[in-house]
Amino acid sequence: MHEQPTSPEDLAALLASTGYLADDGLATAGYLALRLGRPLFLEGDAGVGKTAFASALAQATGAHFVRLQCYEGLDATQALYDWDFPRQILHLRAAEAAARAAGSAAGTAGAAGAAGAAGTAAGTAGAAGAAGTDGAGGARIDADTLEAGLYDRRFLIARPLLRALERSPTVLLVDEVDRADDEFEAFLLEVLADAAVTIPELGRIAAETPPLTVLTSNRTREVHDALKRRCLYHWVEHPDVDREVAILRSRLPEVTDRLATQVATAAKRMRELDLIKPPGVAESLDWAGALITLGSPDLTAGTAAATLGAVLKYREDTDRVRAAGLATLLEP
Amino acid sequence: MATAALIGFARRLRADGVNADAHRVQAMLAAVDALGVDQVYWAGRLTLCAEPDDLPIYDAAFAEYFGGKRRPKNLPLAPALPRVSAPFLAGPPPEPGGTGPDEEPSVLGLSASPDEVLRQRDVAALTAGERDEVRRLVTMLAPAAALRRSRRRRPGPRGEIDPRGTVRLMLRHGGEPTALRRRDRLRRPRRLVLLLDVSGSMTAYADALLRFGHAAVRQRPAQTEVFTLGTRLTRITRGLRHRDPDAALRAASDTIPDWHGGTRLADSLRAFLDRWGQRGTARGAVVVIFSDGWERGDPALLAAQLDRLRRLAHRVVWVNPHRGKAGYAPLAGGMAAALPYCDEFVAGHSLDALERLVEVIARA
Secondary structure (H helix, E strand, O other): OOOOOOOHHHHHHHHHHOOOOOOHHHHHHHHHHHHHOOOEEEEEOOOOOHHHHHHHHHHHHOOEEEEEEOOOOOOHHHHOEEEOHHHHHHHHHHHHHHHHHHHHHHHHHOOHHHHHHHHHHHHHHOOOHHHHHOOOOOOOOOHHHHHHHHOOHHHEEEOHHHHHHHOOOEEEEEEOHHHOOHHHHHHHHHHHHHOEEEEOOOEEEEOOOOOEEEEEEOOOOOOOHHHHHOOEEEEEOOOOHHHHHHHHHHHOOOOOHHHHHHHHHHHHHHHOOOOOOOOOHHHHHHHHHHHHHOOOOOOOHHHHHHHHHHOOOOHHHHHHHHHHOHHHHHOO | OOHHHHHHHHHHHHHOOOOOOHHHHHHHHHHHHHHOHHHHHHHHHHHHOOOOOHHHHHHHHHHHHOOOOOOOOOOOOOOOOOOOOHHHHOOOOOOOOOOOOOOOHHHHHHHOOHHHHHHHOOHHHOOHHHHHHHHHHHHOOOOOOOEEEEEEEEEEEEEEEOHHHHHHHHHHOOOOOOOOOEEEEEEEEOOEEEEEEOOHHHHHHHHHHHHHHHHHHHHOOOOEEEEEEOOOOEEOHHHHOOOOHHHHHHHHHHHOOOOOOOOOHHHHHHHHHHHHHHHHHOOOOEEEEEOOOOOOOOHHHHHHHHHHHHHHOOEEEEEOHHHHOOOOOOOOHHHHHHHHHOOEEEOOOOHHHHHHHHHHHHHO
């Protein structure tokens, strides 16, 4: 296990070593979440690096990373655990077949005295019914063993939440929690509060150390205050030009300082233009990547026009940027 | 640092409208402990705030309370504006002559009960007593959008086959197939978004509209959002959650900085779409705009925003109080530009018209 960071600056340095450059606020938020053991609730424009932060945090602290993407209708069988029913049935059939085979082998030498007991046991199991009826023979399946075997851990499919509880330490990313519905939110609250789940057939599974949870939201609906209250809240801003240059440089080793500065400056000006979807860091990275792929050493009005589709995703935005003049974006 | 000073700061924030409850204050104390006293800014901001609107309030309060040690990055929205409570206490003076052009009390008054007449009357032209009665009746409306099919499924008698439930039933019978289990999609109410124009030209209707908004929020608190449009966009859903209509209206009107100002419909509509609508608040929702369509800016800008809205929303309903008046034609620049993008265009000038609006919303 890695060392835990001792200060927000320390965490920022650890994150930087994984290629994620966090500003003061985000580093402090991450540090506090680690220290206080509270979930971190992140909001911000799309593409500012909320999801990337969670995976960088996992990498920086040497934790496992588990991601749960939320959507409407998400329920416990998709988020927490589910039984592998086909395998259970297969197991049942296999046990039955084995019992029948054993029964026909042992049938002739059958001990009549045990037949009654075997019948009852098979009856309760239900499963071994076939073996039980022709079973004057001694073939029997121990009902309890069979039943216990059916609900063995190997038949349990761990979904993200259970995976996060089973492996420690873990960073659990609950992405776009606002897309899930109220029922799921209440359920999530319960799991986060206990850092444990109780599976009726298996018992309680508790996390060795509670997972560090990062929740992100796009504010499509208001997340319940009960959930927010448990969390640290942070609004992730777009990075300033210097930081964005540094991010481009660290993520795209091929990018030149000059090109990175040009892309970051142009992206910043676009954010000031009142667009429907202002470009985030993700878009700047795509843009710089596109320019590198095309082999352009420079961002000029010509290359910008050719690659605008990497940064702007609405026709209205493209029109607006063109109207403002591509050349003005590039002025140093 | 003295704990008392931190608690005092939290109290100050509460007074400014940030929901810094005891649970959060406790978290702040733990955070200050973990970070050291020179990091109070972040310790407080991360623990006491809960939404973007809280951040400028926090920055302003922090600068003032702790003597501006930390640069407030986002400046406070606006200085405290004088509270305008006029429309709830008194309302505009009754016009001499009192009746709108479409009302003919001499004819209606004979056949209908006084209550019926009141239903038809323009809200802008009521006496104080009548207004109280209309207020009471508006409170009793229950606007709510229709149901939609949700992605969440429930076991039920019909619908698609539920493999999980069926197999679980098989296991119980020793792996023998017995009966098929089924599951069906749930039905969920659609989101309802009300955008109320509170500019000067809508003053006479503001009270009734806010009450209508309150009735909607109370009907489906989690599925309703109410905003005011004017020179800027204000979200008043939180204030309207109070049970008592008068308390709710007071709380909501306190948060509106641009009462009776000018109208910049296109700008405030764009603010709504950028900050809320596009992210999801308007997606698949029934969006109701209450406005007379008086737009100071270029109508083309308003049309562009409505086009965006129409592509996001399930239905766009425009409510214009003047629609109910005889001889009104939607010729004003903004209204004419907006009409092609609206699914419904209805009047909202009287109680009767508001009741019809409830039906339109429920049908949408």
